Amino acid sequence: MKLIEALNILREEQPQDTQAFRLSLVCGFTPLHLATFLNAQLRLLLSGRRVELLSAGLYGDFLGNLEKAGESEADAIVMEWGDLDSRLGIRGLGSWAPKNLDDVIRNVRAQASKVRQAIEANSANKCVAVSLPTLPLPPVSFAPGWQASAFDLELRACISSLALELARVANVRIINPERLDRLSPLSERLDIKSELVSGFPYKLPHASTVAELLSRLVVPATPKKGLITDLDDTLWDGILGEVGTQGISWDLDHHSHMHGAYQRLLHAFAEAGVLIGVASKNDSAEVAKALERQDLILPASALFPVEAHWHPKSESVSRIIKAWNVGADSVVFIDDSPMELAEVKAVHPEVECILFPKDDPREIDDLFRGLRDLFGKSALSEEDAIRRESLRRAPAETLTDANHNGGGEEFLRQADAELTLSFSKDPVDPRALELINKTNQFNLNGKRHTESSWQHLLCEPDTILLVAAYRDKYGPLGKIAVLAGRKTKAKIQIDTWVMSCRAFSRRVEHRCIEELFDRFDVKEIEFDFQSTPKNGPVREFLAAMLGETPTGRCFLSRDQFSRHAGRTFHRVLEASHG
């Protein structure tokens, strides 16, 4: 992004009727253009929300500024060598005499320890994004520049230790230095003239890059959920129908190693909870035989469903999306044929269609990095590990609407369903926030939360929270529903209600409402319903309970609920904590 583009973004009027996203930018130098770029990037990522950037502080007092970071939803912390010891900055004129080098190292260690403590304290109730020193070390050491001196290495080890300790702290995210190196070469970062004239040490492109990466850490993209892959010349090298099961390959001997590397990546994805499906124009019996090969890096058990036939791939993609019960915009389709990609894209414009560049290992390597970005997440949950198996085990009945009385009743009765409810607000459950921020279909109003806004909400004394986990004889689904709101004298106000699409058709929503009525002994529940392009399932549920389609905030009485709710068969347990 160019500075003039960032300034023009900041000229645009901000929405006034929304709660502002407040970010504290903490650094020891004059933030100037970094603040401009960061503000602009956040406005792009949070379109529809007002952004307020707080960047007050004293020049040269990085630690003090860090400790005084204001009330905000998140902090962006940008540290440079001079913040750890002024002798490592251009403006400081402290001695570089060899006898002083040990003192520099001691000072950096001590300062890094204080920085770690301050960042840990700040991260207790908000997300903290950190940029560790990005500028080249000045030539302090007595060694020539081409030699890595013990002094330089000691300083870098100190930063590495700090980074490792911080990366293990919940809510702290650190810019990946390798990604920064790719986007902003080391020699193109320091602007000495600007540092001397205005106290701002970064060249504009570097400031833009740091701001972009920080904003991605603070406002992470929603990870994609499923990857649909072609087989021939993609998952393996060769056309199965021509060369047969033993003719396909994915190894160095057959010069097809990158297909094996692709399988390895997909296997890692599958183990991390990404759904992997297959859409292949092939003979299904041949494919089944090929998938029995024991030397596959990506075992057949990781693939579900496998669509192998001669019908258009868009039809296969439709069926896979239905089986996964996810939105098309959370799916990536990979094929070596531009024509197949175009055919799928025409029918499913929201699916991200990506070419497998089978003849270019460098492009395949770039593809791997791009896929990591699309599917990457900061932490894995128990639900990630069981997602595929729960889909595979789900009987066909659960994919139809069993909520209505009739056909699904018997299925629900024999499912041996168990619902574990948690009403505890402490400790904060990251899975609850993850569900809120990625659920589209059964979502009361589409509102999202940041870590900070979610923690603040839970800290309010009248906030109530219900997190439901589900299992039945087909296996566990993990935590699949979250309700949050406030309890007043006579009623409950529900502001947040999401339920994973994997839990549809099990009447979990009926049971959750029943439990709220019972536990809090209220006569009415108020729902902050807002229609979104995707939340038809929650609208239909409320319409069935209310007897009319809701158009906004609505009220459900206990009598109405008793008349319209479906019969439930869950065994209900309350989660134990502590």
Next chain:
Amino acid sequence: MDDTRDRLARCFAAVFPSLPVDSIARAGVSNTEGWDSVASVTLIATIEEEFGIELDIQDLAELISFEKILDYLQQNPRKAGH
């Protein structure tokens, strides 16, 4: 030369969003709201980026109005990226 004027006007419009378009040509430190030291640094950085140039530190003190900056860019065409 009109191209230089237009590009410079775009820089001014970005840095001084409340400045009316028809006042940009007359803008100067003394008559432009918000033209402080931070705005000066931002304006110079925007101009350097827009024209792909690096202004001399000793010239900065003289660049205190739209007209003076335009003159500077026109008299130093190599600096102005022509």
